[in-house]
Amino acid sequence: MSETSTPSNFIRTLIDGHLADGRYDHVHTRFPPEPNGYLHIGHAKSILLNYGLAQAYGGQFNLRFDDTNPLKEEQEFIDAITADVKWLGGDWEDRLFYASDYFEQLYQWAIQLIKEGKAYVDDLTAEEIRQYRGTLTEPGQNSPYRDRSIEENLDLFERMKQGEFPDGSRVLRAKIDMAAPNMNFRDPVLYRILHAEHPRTGNEWCIYPMYDWAHGQSDSIEGITHSICTLEFEDHRPLYEWFIENLGIYAPQQIEFARLAITYTVMSKRKLRRLVEEGYVNGWDDPRMPTIRGLRRRGYTPETMRNFAETIGVSKANSIVDIELLEHVLRDDLNRRAPRAMGVLRPLKLTITNYPSDAIEEFEVPTHPQDKENDEMRVVPFSREIYIEQDDFMEEPPGKYYRLAPGREVRLLGTYYITCDEVLKDEAGNVLEVRCSYDPESRGGTTPDGRKVKGTIHWVSAAHALDAEVRVYDRLFTQPNPDNVADDEDFTVNLNPNSLEVLTHCKLEPNLETAQVGDSFQFMRQGYFVKDQDSTDGRPVFNLTVGLRDTWAKMQPK
């Protein structure tokens, strides 16, 4: 499925047009994150879109950190983001840039604007600026400092840069139109005074450019042809074009698309931060988080991410993707790559009464039974006492249940047919053990008489089982749209209290002993699991990546 060509989208259509009419003769994109947090799957969509476009058109892709606010940005995030983009497969080659690389140029351009009477230093307080800005329906008023002389502006701006003034005392603003219907044109702030240490420029600067002043010009400097961003920047585009035009510099084309939203999750940095800081999850890389690190630890692969990005497409319509689509792409990827193994999550002891107590048989079973091209086999030990899944036995089975039950015969995956003869229970009626007899004739899973069994269940030899902890994850929220809450509540009321269930003493087939952290397996009939970094020598830990589709569960009344 990954070999089919990428479906068209409005961005490709626009680019094709630009290439056809000669506006650009190549494609150069970029991903411009602010290093103030960790990347999530929404960023992945953007990264893959930008990088994918560069690839598709034989162009280039830059990674640029828009580090214009030293109050919020940290080197830790620069490192994390860099690693995440790399993991996704985004390749910026030698083009790793920072908006801070352009601080001097941006400063010179600001002076250029001042000299042309298009920018001025404003002494109004932040609160006053807000009041002077007007509202959505009323025009703003000019600042009393708007008509300072060019000389005075130049002098004041220079002194702002020299550190003569305290934070917040003055700003540099573009002189455009306080009555503009587009709020972005009401004399936007270009520079603010911030005596703060910057992760990259240290204390070299105490005035920092606003994002709007830095972003478009950074793209221009880098020769970006298509500046792809999200919808909320749509009405900033005219401002960026105003800057570019008044500075007389190269003009990229900005194109906006709808950001990603997925059901049963939240995507804003602010909310993700709350989940971490308020302890609803165990860190940014908690496998329940939609962060790249979380998804990676959960068992997602870069290929899954690419297929997902391609499957959802890109458009300008606000939309919320059904998480089942993500899960489908995930399973599709893992089904093809994950070796099979047997693991019993909730063990029920089963004794095969007519099987010799000291015998151990080794069965060869296929590791990729779904793949005709791959006939790799592995060996699993079999003995008299085994564990089966509690769900695979019912004392009083409902109709259509065709796993083990008193008097019923089922196949133990890859080995023998067994029939349940006896159920051992405690005083409370809990099933402690089931006792069965096997048919030696059924070795390998078929019998000479050709009789069929409806159920096939997985198992693990008790004496050989690898004891493990398995973390069973569910959706983080119980509502498709966690933000849909009453006025006096917030999204945390929709948190799923059962999003994590820790199972200990799960019984895994011994082959899993050699699994490495990050290795994925399909525990047959259950789902895909990945070995977690919390594993220790004696105690492996596996995370549930996603369960197999379960049509049996679906047909059960709730």
Next chain:
RNA sequence: UGGGGUGUCGCCAAGCGGUAAGGCAGCGGACUUUGAAUCCGCCAUUCCCAGGUUCGAAUCCUGGCACCCCAGCCA
């Protein structure tokens, strides 16, 4: 009551004047040593609504309606 956007199947999403792609979900069925996977079939006489132009409109025009974004010295 300002400006900028968006409205095609339950959810994504192609379509760009020639008579509604595809995926997910769902529903049937086949197959099955994973109730998985795979395979087959079904699933929008209709494109937010109303007019208009045209031989012909989801696509063009006009007028509505709904939803999203903008009033940080955040990005």
